Amino acid sequence: MSNSQKLLSGKRRYLYALILLLFIAVICVAFSMTGSDDFAIARREVLLRRIGHELLLQSGDSRSRVLPVKKIAKNEYQIRFEKELTFRPGSLVNTIGRLLAQDPLASDYIVNVLNSGDSSVAYGYAISKNKKDDIVACIGREQPSARYMINIKFKPPKINNAKNGYLLGSLPFLAFIGFIFLRSAKPRRGLPEGQDAGDTSLFTLGSVLFDAKNRNLVINGNATDLTGTETRVLLIFASSPNEIIERSRLQKEIWEDEGVIVGRSLDMFISKLRKKLEPDPNIKIAVIRGKGYKLEISA
DSSP, X not given: OOHHHHHHHHHHHHHHHXXXXXXHHHHHHHHHOOHHHHHHHHHHHHHHHHHHHHHHHHTTOSSSOEEEEEEEEXXXXXXXXXXXXXXXXXXXXXXXXXXXXXXXXXXXXXXXXXXXXXXXXXXXXXXXXXXXXXXXXXXXXXXXXXXXXXXXXXXXXXXXXXXXXXXXXXXXXXXXXXHHHHHHHSOOOOOOTTOOTTSOOEEEETTEEEETTTTEEEETTEEEEOOHHHHHHHHHHHHSTTSEEEHHHHHHHHHGGGSOXXXXXXXXXXXXXXXXXXXXXXXXXXXXXXXXXXXXXXX
16 A cells, blocks of 8 residues: 555544544533523522512512522522511411422422521421421411521432533543544554655765664664654655755654644754764754754765
């Protein structure tokens, strides 16, 4: 298979992997969408205002306002009133229970009626989906007129807990699967066009013998090993000695298939190559400011 065919095949596999990851991301977003929950919460706040309205009417007040419902915690709300009111615990329990029955997510909740002055609890009770676990007392005693606040705390729905747990628990697994696919789909980086892997690929650079196939330099009879990336960088220079190689070209040809180009990576490999070429003073990699680099070989 030719280099161009291999490159095309690698890019196709890379595209398939990206499509798969995109599909996984869409599934994650679908699980994390809270549109329906937002609607249910907005409807709940309307019901809470209705509770305040009916309690005012039961207190004989048809003129003062129910203040905006305040969300004081993730699943806890506070109903506040403009003026004082009085209430009968039995009527309070029945009114709240009747209206919250319209909220499908409000099967379990705790109600505390607080004095707004010192936040002391004037009355409280708990309702559970399992009726035998209800805690309701003192429903026959009318409470005196005062500025009250009503805190209602809801038990988090199990469906949300399950959804969040599934999403959070699956993210590491999905990330691992994505990593495996990207690694397997990443095209194999070979030598530049014209340099077949079966060729000897020898270059004479001054007194340096550069063996691209075996990835080493031979200087004065001493061999110095090169990494794969160092070999690819030096091969570009060796193919065009004493010519300016643009920095962007080096980054594109060496790191483009990694998906991320990091400028400091190129500087690091250039620095390593300079050190390995130091034994021959007639060869050096020079920086051409504003343009790139040049492999300078003196006669």
